[in-house]
Amino acid sequence: MDLKTIVYSEQDGIALITLNRPDKRNAVSFELVDELMQALDAAERSSAQVVIITGAGKAFCAGLDLEDLKKLVGRTHEQNVQDSATMARLFRRIYDFPKPMIAAVNGHAIAGGTGIATMCDFTLSVAEAKYGYTEVKIGFVPAIVSSILVWQVGHKIARDLLMTGRLFDAAEAHRYGLVNEMVEPERLMPRAQELARQLMENSPSSVRLTKKLINGFLAKVLDEQMTQAIEDNARIRTTADFREGISAFLEKRKPEWSGK
Numbered sequence: 001m002d003l004k005t006i007v008y009s010e011q012d013g014i015a016l017i018t019l020n021r022p023d024k025r026n027a028v029s030f031e032l033v034d035e036l037m038q039a040l041d042a043a044e045r046s047s048a049q050v051v052i053i054t055g056a057g058k059a060f061c062a063g064l065d066l067e068d069l070k071k072l073v074g075r076t077h078e079q080n081v082q083d084s085a086t087m088a089r090l091f092r093r094i095y096d097f098p099k100p101m102i103a104a105v106n107g108h109a110i111a112g113g114t115g116i117a118t119m120c121d122f123t124l125s126v127a128e129a130k131y132g133y134t135e136v137k138i139g140f141v142p143a144i145v146s147s148i149l150v151w152q153v154g155h156k157i158a159r160d161l162l163m164t165g166r167l168f169d170a171a172e173a174h175r176y177g178l179v180n181e182m183v184e185p186e187r188l189m190p191r192a193q194e195l196a197r198q199l200m201e202n203s204p205s206s207v208r209l210t211k212k213l214i215n216g217f218l219a220k221v222l223d224e225q226m227t228q229a230i231e232d233n234a235r236i237r238t239t240a241d242f243r244e245g246i247s248a249f250l251e252k253r254k255p256e257w258s259g260k
Contacts, residue, residue: 005032015048022057027065050196054104061113080234094119115145132167139245143229
């Protein structure tokens, strides 16, 4: 693989995927999404039994890249549906990945970054990391991630996190079960590898089937919700509030919402 935004390696039964745009705080670009899918395909084909995903530099993932954010304004409905479907496939790919996935959150995980961490089976986090489903602050709808978040934390907490768009720290994420463990920065990767080895002590087929069993309880519901989420995500991009939210964000000013 010729990857520019991802570093992929395998060692001792563990596949390590590193989001590698440290100068952009590992922001999600269309290129990164494509390369992350390639890395996941490679990990599935490999002999690795566990996958760890982390970020290079000080951030885990800062959400959508500004340059790609600019490109979203003025796209057709069909293009918006295609973009939304691509993100849905990525999130669902991580969530349904046949091997255990561990997110080693080394720094802030915002918007799409929080979504990636949410989809993994295990999330280890440094205390300094901030999280946030911040889509409503710029006229987006957190439609795709909400499909799974509601099942993970319940309706009241999901409403709080998704409708306020506020940032919250790792300790709060831990209370909600979005983070399994808080780890000192120097212990993050050793602890992730330790957890991976613990999982590898078990029967690989049993672990895979157990994950498939757990995910299967919601599979039909998630299929329906994801379909609706893709449409909702595409529809919001045609609104005046979406255009205003993007403009205000790029111009670093407070948005003036019209409610349309």
